[in-house]
Amino acid sequence: MNEEKKKNETWEWTKALLIAFGLAAIIRVFLFTPIVVDGESMMPTLENGDRMIVNKIGYTVGKPDRFDIVVFHAPEQKDYIKRVIGLPGDTVEYRNDILYVNGKQLPEPYLEQYKAEVVDSPLTEDFTLEQKIQSTTVPEGHVFVLGDNRRKSKDSRHIGAVAIDEIIGNTSIVFWPIKDFGFVK
Template sequence: MAKKKNEVWEWTKALIIAVLLAVVIRYFLFAPIVVDGLSMSPTLHDQDRMIVNKIGYTLGKPKRFDIIVFHAPEQKDYIKRIIGLPGDRVEYKDDVLYINGKPYEEPYLDAQKAKVQDGPLTDDFTLEDTPVGQKTVPEGQLFVMGDNRRFSKDSRHIGAVPMGKVLGKTKMVYWPVKDFRMVK
């Protein structure tokens, strides 16, 4: 009888530890997310499942062109690409990204730009033309855009994203299995 009680207690402890580890990993380290919509197409596809690294920006700083997940104004999580960092002057002119007056290449847009026949993929704008409303990205905030520039609700519409709203960065698509990949 004592042996059976001991075995039940050992299984109970193992189960409690497993649940605690799952909770810690899920809420503090990594979390799954489902891509909802086409705003990051062709880089990400609707219903792709990804892993969000929640500790990435606790240990390091955001980098230009990282793909991040953040809490958007309408109580939804968005997945977008970082374009402007705090203090950056962001501008689009003739379908070219300029940051602090310097042109930047965006190779992840090349295929889409080649397909577009009726104007630029990304319309001209400066930060002052967006809800950011000033010349530079404010301290503690990020300017983000979706890769599907014509069909993305991003910082051009919702303004800069406060760092406190960022859940983490994401690079890995794990589902569907045939599409398993690391994204850039």
């Protein structure tokens, strides 16, 4: 009797562990996944080595919003983290370090700190979409993304508009290092 009770208890623990591992795998594959920021392209918003949670389900039911921080598959078989600036059908232009979308000036509060530190020249060089992606508007099914560290970011100015299908998800939670724990905008 005691032997059978031990076997039953072992089987129950085994089932519980298998279910836990299965749920963890499902959550990681379909819902949320961790990512490590690699490089300086999103500074000062994100630092090299920050660990974040990527929400994979947000764009399966919705679309990216302007200024979302997104993770996507880049052409170099690498995942990039950038900020959505232009949505499908938008015109995007920078003049005198100011963002214009569809002819309207838009504030970029996430760049204020960095712009205050940069005194020798503009943070973002003047450009139009036509100069960067040979189109006057962001193509349907695509977004135009930029890194917050405009001087050191490989983004849509270099790789072109990003297909929405290539976006893994959005991210706004830093969980490591602990001193940076919290939401970013």
